[in-house]
Amino acid sequence: MRHYVLGLVFTLTALIASAQTTRKYSNEFMNIGVDAAALGMSNAVVSQTDDVNSGYWNPAGLVHLEDNQLALMHSSYFANIANYNYIAYAMPLDNKSAVGLSLIRFGVDDILDTTQLIDDQGNINYDRISTFSTADYGLTFSYARKLPLDGLNFGVNAKIIRRVIGDFASSWGFGFDAGIQFESKNNWKFGIMARDITTTYNAWSIDEEKFEQISSAIDGENQELPETTEITIPKLQIGLSKKWLYNYDYSFLAAANLNMRFAENNDIISTSFASINPALGFEFGYTDLVFMRAGVGNFQNELQIDDSEQVTFQPNFGVGFKYRGIQIDYAFTDIGDQSAALYSNVFSLKIDFSIFR
Numbered sequence: 001m002r003h004y005v006l007g008l009v010f011t012l013t014a015l016i017a018s019a020q021t022t023r024k025y026s027n028e029f030m031n032i033g034v035d036a037a038a039l040g041m042s043n044a045v046v047s048q049t050d051d052v053n054s055g056y057w058n059p060a061g062l063v064h065l066e067d068n069q070l071a072l073m074h075s076s077y078f079a080n081i082a083n084y085n086y087i088a089y090a091m092p093l094d095n096k097s098a099v100g101l102s103l104i105r106f107g108v109d110d111i112l113d114t115t116q117l118i119d120d121q122g123n124i125n126y127d128r129i130s131t132f133s134t135a136d137y138g139l140t141f142s143y144a145r146k147l148p149l150d151g152l153n154f155g156v157n158a159k160i161i162r163r164v165i166g167d168f169a170s171s172w173g174f175g176f177d178a179g180i181q182f183e184s185k186n187n188w189k190f191g192i193m194a195r196d197i198t199t200t201y202n203a204w205s206i207d208e209e210k211f212e213q214i215s216s217a218i219d220g221e222n223q224e225l226p227e228t229t230e231i232t233i234p235k236l237q238i239g240l241s242k243k244w245l246y247n248y249d250y251s252f253l254a255a256a257n258l259n260m261r262f263a264e265n266n267d268i269i270s271t272s273f274a275s276i277n278p279a280l281g282f283e284f285g286y287t288d289l290v291f292m293r294a295g296v297g298n299f300q301n302e303l304q305i306d307d308s309e310q311v312t313f314q315p316n317f318g319v320g321f322k323y324r325g326i327q328i329d330y331a332f333t334d335i336g337d338q339s340a341a342l343y344s345n346v347f348s349l350k351i352d353f354s355i356f357r
Helices: 002-019 036-040 059-064 208-216
Strands: 069-077 082-092 097-113 130-146 152-165 169-183 189-195 200-206 229-232 235-246 250-261 275-286 290-303 309-323 326-333 344-352
Touching: 036 275, 036 290, 036 309, 036 326, 036 344, 059 082, 059 097, 059 130, 059 152, 059 169, 152 200, 169 229
Parallel strands: none
Antiparallel strands: 069 082, 069 344, 082 097, 097 130, 130 152, 152 169, 169 189, 169 200, 189 235, 200 229, 235 250, 250 275, 275 290, 290 309, 309 326, 326 344
């Protein structure tokens, strides 16, 4: 146990040290979240996640799998201009370990390229308009295992990031996550998820000929090539939850998260060292068949037009239905457009392969 604690301390030290010299944001599509059930609870699931979606939220939760599982999710943003899709598969290896694989795609397709609309003689030629797509992909390999201490589990992720902007530019990135979960004898659950613990690096390749065409298409522009390296700073999520059962048929789950970035931003708690954003989530269940969920998170100090600051938040709502290993969930995020965040309708499906046995 002493070695595990020393390892965690070393990891957190590396997190803090690396955060002081890197940019604040990169690969933000990997922070949107997956699974409508989790989104309905404002993502407050780090401590209690225990299914195929644990590969994203906290890989330590994969050890609770009893059979193979498949998950699918779809949501749209910007009036269906951008599409966010997710697929995951996980399976237990034995009674102490499990593995998972997931893929995220966030993309905008069929974008009009009008940089060549006007030819060298100044004539407009609509035949010179073409289309392209921009897409971000995140492929994650997960492994989880139970530790000798009863109730303590750990998990790790290896991530491959692929980002494509038509045939103008593309990048590859690599990174790692690590998480732990602990369940006490009185059913309290505790979880820690450290994202991008080594920092995630993206190396861009830019077509300089295409870039020159774009730059010269606008009179007076003399743009320089952008930086070709991006670094994603580490993030830390700490969660606590407990589930109560009533008369065998009813259940109530309450969960809380503290989401920490090692950078100063508009989060409700923000310093030069780190910013912290809390999230609360609740789930009411009946006979493990029907679920209602609610959550609130994304607390921000939002600058107003008169230069004053106002605290905003994002309320979420969700429902779910589960029957014989098939679970369908729906979430409506940012009810009433209370925050500056994007609101969306999210649908997800989870299939437990035990229904085929």
